[in-house]
Amino acid sequence: SQTIHQWPATLVQPVGSPLSLECTVEGTSNPNLYWYRQAAGRGLQLLFYSVGIGQISSEVPQNLSASRPQDRQFILSSKKLLLSDSGFYLCAWNWGRQETQYFGPGTRLLVL
Amino acid sequence: QQQVKQSPQSLIVQKGGISIINCAYENTAFDYFPWYQQFPGKGPALLIAIRPDVSEKKEGRFTISFNKSAKQFSLHIMDSQPGDSATYFCAASDGGATNKLIFGTGTLLAVQP
Numbered sequence: 001s002q003t004i005h006q007w008p009a010t011l012v013q014p015v016g017s018p019l020s021l022e023c024t025v026e027g028t029s030n031p032n033l034y035w036y037r038q039a040a041g042r043g044l045q046l047l048f049y050s051v052g053i054g055q056i057s058s059e060v061p062q063n064l065s066a067s068r069p070q071d072r073q074f075i076l077s078s079k080k081l082l083l084s085d086s087g088f089y090l091c092a093w094n095w096g097r098q099e100t101q102y103f104g105p106g107t108r109l110l111v112l
Numbered sequence: 113q114q115q116v117k118q119s120p121q122s123l124i125v126q127k128g129g130i131s132i133i134n135c136a137y138e139n140t141a142f143d144y145f146p147w148y149q150q151f152p153g154k155g156p157a158l159l160i161a162i163r164p165d166v167s168e169k170k171e172g173r174f175t176i177s178f179n180k181s182a183k184q185f186s187l188h189i190m191d192s193q194p195g196d197s198a199t200y201f202c203a204a205s206d207g208g209a210t211n212k213l214i215f216g217t218g219t220l221l222a223v224q225p
Contacts (some may be wrong), residue, residue: 097207103156
């Protein structure tokens, strides 16, 4: 069966520091991968998606970037965090033309 | 046109009551409508989904009602239980190369014992 992992689970970072969040999927190959941000009490904002290694599409211009160095690995990064980057970051995957997305457990980021 | 509008923002229901959450969309190309359930501190999980070729889909206590002409769909939770207390998101997709989902803003449901 397929599993999706995210780490770290929680992160507290100072403003201006770099960021690296990791997402990996097990049990499948060539998944579509997605990064979402969820602000406190708000909906899900799609940040990036990837349909293959090295293929990244950005949905919202911002302080963040994404990379997909391996087939089942998706990384969310920032060179300098802003206070507004605080939130709950969710990674999701699906495969091929499948429409259902499966979410990971999330990373809670607090920028102080 | 890509938005999915969800209401209410929050909902309080007594145990055993019916919870109803509504969503509306504009893009007629949407052809897949899932509902996700999210507990605090967890990722959303697929609850139930429907396609526009049917008007209703039921799975246990959860039912999706779909009105294609009105471009609206709703989630009904029958016999609501305290364990149903969570945030519910509707979403829509038009398929395509990436199968992106457009999410509603969420409804925080509290079922009181």
